[in-house]
Amino acid sequence: MLRDLPERRMPAPIRPDFWAAPAETVFADLSASPSGLTHEDAAQRLALYGRNNAGAPAARRIPARILARLTEPLVAILIVAALISGATGDWASFTIILCILAASVALDVVQEHRAEAAAEALRRSVAIHAVVLRDGAPTEIPAEEVVPGDIVDLTAGDLVPADGIVLSAHAAQANEALLTGEPYPVEKRPGPVAAETPAEATSALFGGTSIVAGEARMLVVATGAAARFGGIAAALRAEAPPSAFQRGLHDFGVLILRLTGFLVLFVLLTHLVSGRPALESFLFAVALAVGLTPELLPMVMTVTLSRGALRMAARRVVVKRLAAVHDLGSMDVLCTDKTGTLTEARIALVGHPGADGAEDPRVRDLAAIAAGLGTGLRSPLDAAILATATPAEGWRHIADVPFTFDRRRNSVLAGQDGRRLLVVKGAAEEILPHCIATGLPDGTPAPLDAAGRARIAALEEAKAADGLRCLAVAWRAMPVDADDAAIEDETDLVFAGFCVFVDPPKAGAAEAIARLGRLGVRVKIVSGDSPAVVRHLVDTLGIKAHGLLTGAEIAHLSDGALAAQALRTDLFARVSPDQKTRIIRALKARGHRVGFLGDGINDAPAIHAADAGISVDGATDVARAAADMILLDHDLGVLADGVEEGRRTHANIMKYVRMGTSSNFGNMLSMAVASLAIPFLPLTPIQVLLNNLIYDLSETGIPFDSVDPTEAARPHGWNMAEVLRFTLVLGPLSSVFDLATFGILIWGFGAAPEEFRTAWFVESMATQILVIFLIRTSAPAWRSRPNPILVATSLGALAVALLLALTPVGAAFGFAPLPGSLLLAMGGLVVLYLAAAEMLKRVAMASPRPHGRHTHRHLSAS
Numbered sequence: 001m002l003r004d005l006p007e008r009r010m011p012a013p014i015r016p017d018f019w020a021a022p023a024e025t026v027f028a029d030l031s032a033s034p035s036g037l038t039h040e041d042a043a044q045r046l047a048l049y050g051r052n053n054a055g056a057p058a059a060r061r062i063p064a065r066i067l068a069r070l071t072e073p074l075v076a077i078l079i080v081a082a083l084i085s086g087a088t089g090d091w092a093s094f095t096i097i098l099c100i101l102a103a104s105v106a107l108d109v110v111q112e113h114r115a116e117a118a119a120e121a122l123r124r125s126v127a128i129h130a131v132v133l134r135d136g137a138p139t140e141i142p143a144e145e146v147v148p149g150d151i152v153d154l155t156a157g158d159l160v161p162a163d164g165i166v167l168s169a170h171a172a173q174a175n176e177a178l179l180t181g182e183p184y185p186v187e188k189r190p191g192p193v194a195a196e197t198p199a200e201a202t203s204a205l206f207g208g209t210s211i212v213a214g215e216a217r218m219l220v221v222a223t224g225a226a227a228r229f230g231g232i233a234a235a236l237r238a239e240a241p242p243s244a245f246q247r248g249l250h251d252f253g254v255l256i257l258r259l260t261g262f263l264v265l266f267v268l269l270t271h272l273v274s275g276r277p278a279l280e281s282f283l284f285a286v287a288l289a290v291g292l293t294p295e296l297l298p299m300v301m302t303v304t305l306s307r308g309a310l311r312m313a314a315r316r317v318v319v320k321r322l323a324a325v326h327d328l329g330s331m332d333v334l335c336t337d338k339t340g341t342l343t344e345a346r347i348a349l350v351g352h353p354g355a356d357g358a359e360d361p362r363v364r365d366l367a368a369i370a371a372g373l374g375t376g377l378r379s380p381l382d383a384a385i386l387a388t389a390t391p392a393e394g395w396r397h398i399a400d401v402p403f404t405f406d407r408r409r410n411s412v413l414a415g416q417d418g419r420r421l422l423v424v425k426g427a428a429e430e431i432l433p434h435c436i437a438t439g440l441p442d443g444t445p446a447p448l449d450a451a452g453r454a455r456i457a458a459l460e461e462a463k464a465a466d467g468l469r470c471l472a473v474a475w476r477a478m479p480v481d482a483d484d485a486a487i488e489d490e491t492d493l494v495f496a497g498f499c500v501f502v503d504p505p506k507a508g509a510a511e512a513i514a515r516l517g518r519l520g521v522r523v524k525i526v527s528g529d530s531p532a533v534v535r536h537l538v539d540t541l542g543i544k545a546h547g548l549l550t551g552a553e554i555a556h557l558s559d560g561a562l563a564a565q566a567l568r569t570d571l572f573a574r575v576s577p578d579q580k581t582r583i584i585r586a587l588k589a590r591g592h593r594v595g596f597l598g599d600g601i602n603d604a605p606a607i608h609a610a611d612a613g614i615s616v617d618g619a620t621d622v623a624r625a626a627a628d629m630i631l632l633d634h635d636l637g638v639l640a641d642g643v644e645e646g647r648r649t650h651a652n653i654m655k656y657v658r659m660g661t662s663s664n665f666g667n668m669l670s671m672a673v674a675s676l677a678i679p680f681l682p683l684t685p686i687q688v689l690l691n692n693l694i695y696d697l698s699e700t701g702i703p704f705d706s707v708d709p710t711e712a713a714r715p716h717g718w719n720m721a722e723v724l725r726f727t728l729v730l731g732p733l734s735s736v737f738d739l740a741t742f743g744i745l746i747w748g749f750g751a752a753p754e755e756f757r758t759a760w761f762v763e764s765m766a767t768q769i770l771v772i773f774l775i776r777t778s779a780p781a782w783r784s785r786p787n788p789i790l791v792a793t794s795l796g797a798l799a800v801a802l803l804l805a806l807t808p809v810g811a812a813f814g815f816a817p818l819p820g821s822l823l824l825a826m827g828g829l830v831v832l833y834l835a836a837a838e839m840l841k842r843v844a845m846a847s848p849r850p851h852g853r854h855t856h857r858h859l860s861a862s
């Protein structure tokens with residue numbers, strides 16, 4: 001094979017409507033062949049075309065990050081402020097503002113970059129793979145390394161890695177909702193089509209869409225940025241509904257923005273009205289705004305979350321979307337599928353009774369035809385059948401209608417010396433109504449009436465009540481010239497019998513559910529399996545569960561009614577993929593933070609819709625692509641660890657939020673008031689900025705802090721009411737002390753402006769910084785030990801503040817030496833403030849309460 005890359009194969013040789021050309025032409029254009037690429041050729045092409053990950057949410061580079069920071073409105077205002085200072089000849093202010101800016105941006109960017117790099121490495125470990133032909137043999141490679149010219153084999157559940165044409169297909173159906181918005185799968189088959197738009201191109205596959213049924217082989221024509229819809233990266237990024245974390249963050253942002261806007265406008269207006277110098281007033285207002293903005297919040301969050309992600313990785317949970325760490329901690333309802341989570345997922349065929357209930361191996365052999373010759377998704381049930389039997393000699397595949405979770409059955413049109421048979425297998429409810437007789441192909445079918453159907457249904461009920469899963473097997477003779485199979489053919493069937501399976505319950509499952517229950521997380525089982533099997537499983541595991549809803553019942557419920565019922569129901573059976581999503585939405589609508597754990601194609605939409613979408617290693621691509629995190633062990637116990645980790649993360653983020661909204665806010669507020677009450681600025685704009693920078697520095701240790709065990713005991717959400725209460729209790733306290741400071745300074749010591757500022761700078765730095773040691777725990781401060789890193793950053797920052805203010809260096813910032821008596825008075829105030837804060841925090845920080853309106857009635861181990 002020729003494997004030199006000719007000139008004409010530089011990127012973009014492919015016409016936009018590549019689906020209109022015959023396959024031979026496309027092969028020629030790509031210098032590719034039906035047997036795929038060699039390893040060397042693939043490597044060369046990879047170098048030429050680049051990796052297949054354009055637009056992936058890769059870690060931004062440091063310069064890009066800095067640029068992003070500099071264009072933030074607040075930073076932009078600061079730069080303007082610096083320029084104005086410079087233009088008016090105030091070079092000291094100019095230099096200092098710029099230095100402060102540079103320091104805080106650098107602090108931020110470096111921390112955040114390091115944290116994200118670590119998280120990114122984890123994410124890569126669960127990347128999507130694709131099966132391509134290399135040197136003629138099917139080879140699994142990371143989807144990022146797929147190149148134009150590659151031949152890719154796809155089966156149901158796979159994500160399409162890049163754009164290309166279909167070379168061959170067996171009943172392949174693709175979900176192209178990503179590009180057309182059309183939720184129903186479209187059939188894909190080879191052959192050029194004269195379609196105008198990608199949506200009509202039945203012979204084209206697009207990167208980022210997924211195969212939901214059947215199989216296909218494709219020739220890749222465009223990867224990465226050249227792919228039409230952004231390829232896989234777009235699918236992985238596809239807008240999930242905002243999670244609880246994002247909603248909370250947004251509310252918090254709005255709260256702060258309002259407070260800042262109000263305060264700044266107020267200060268600016270009153271200063272101007274009372275005839276203060278415009279520039280100075282402007283700079284002071286800007287400095288206050290900077291002081292109020294929780295500018296470190298993004299960094300604190302990224303660092304906290306990625307530390308959480310790293311710790312979760314140690315417990316074998318890989319986090320793909322960082323904020324999901326937090327969402328997992330705030331989750332109060334977990335919906336999970338059954339197989340693999342509560343069962344061992346070691347499915348074995350243990351029986352094959354005929355219609356009369358007597359074991360008959362011919363039933364199994366018939367099922368083997370439907371399991372072995374069918375295309376598309378091969379489920380563990382198929383594998384269990386094929387482990388005991390293979391399709392009998394001579395039978396070959398003519399056509400089939402592959403399994404989908406909505407039909408819950410599949411059928412195969414098989415041929416053998418001059419006869420054709422349609423074999424159907426699936427859920428009994430789906431098949432029995434279409435049966436008119438019972439018997440086997442080599443016998444004489446007996447007619448089946450309603451009573452007969454009821455007897456057969458009872459047979460299944462009895463098996464299911466013992467926890468055994470059943471698949472009904474049926475058949476019908478087809479004309480010898482039949483060469484296609486359709487859903488309409490699945491009528492007038494002859495019922496052959498059942499295949500009966502066991503899937504042993506998982507030993508640790510009950511304990512894991514109990515543990516989640518103790519953590520305040522209700523577990524609900526959402527399964528496509530039959531009600532009796534689900535019920536038997538929870539009974540065997542010794543789990544107490546309330547209520548059971550079936551898909552048929554859910555179909556009759558409005559969204560509102562479903563929301564009310566879903567809350568009270570722990571078990572859901574025979575639900576379709578669509579209904580899984582409806583259940584999640586209903587629970588979310590009721591204010592719950594919902595997780596979903598699943599592994600199948602049928603679970604992917606629900607995983608996507610959940611606040612915390614969880615899948616497992618080895619699950620289908622679509623499920624893993626939709627998930628926010630992947631469990632490397634399919635185990636609920638691991639998940640409970642993750643929940644605790646997420647709660648710790650939340651606790652540390654809340655420490656930062658409390659600091660910002662109470663002590664920092666109180667300080668800025670007092671400063672605004674003081675600026676009106678006294679004839680000079682209480683701090684110069686530069687001093688305000690310096691104050692803010694040092695304060696930020698002190699807080700960089702928060703993400704590393706240890707968390708009290710009680711904090712991880714219950715789900716927390718972003719509770720704005722709680723944040724406000726905290727602010728309303730501790731804010732005024734800090735104001736009272738600030739006013740006392742003003743009074744003492746002005747009337748007690750008759751302090752001159754520079755002395756006043758120095759003293760106040762020292763006092764406010766000490767109170768703002770030291771209060772973290774009280775705020776970080778709801779227990780008495782001395783009972784909970786802070787992490788040494790936090791101690792170091794806090795005390796270090798305080799030392800810097802004292803050195804800057806009290807040594808001769810301070811002159812550069814407009815500070816003046818303080819008399820010993822004044823220092824002593826300030827020290828006394830700080831101690832008093834801390835003592836008062838320690839007492840008041842008990843009012844401000846009520847211990848966390850469980851969320852949700854109904855807290856009783858949940859799954860628990862008995």
Ligand SMILES: Nc1ncnc2c1ncn2[C@@H]1O[C@H](COP(=O)(O)OP(=O)(O)OP(=O)(O)O)[C@@H](O)[C@H]1O
Nearest residue numbers: 337338339379382408409410425426427527528529
């Ligand atoms: N390979 C198959 N062939 C025919 N029918 C099948 C096949 N696999 C599953 N079914 C039918 O579809 C139903 C739903 O599938 P399944 O039980 O896997 O759903 P699920 O929601 O993933 O369940 P779980 O909670 O156990 O993971 C099954 O109960 C069975 O009746």
Ligand SMILES: [Mg+2]
Nearest residue numbers: 337339599600
């Ligand atoms: Mg499943």
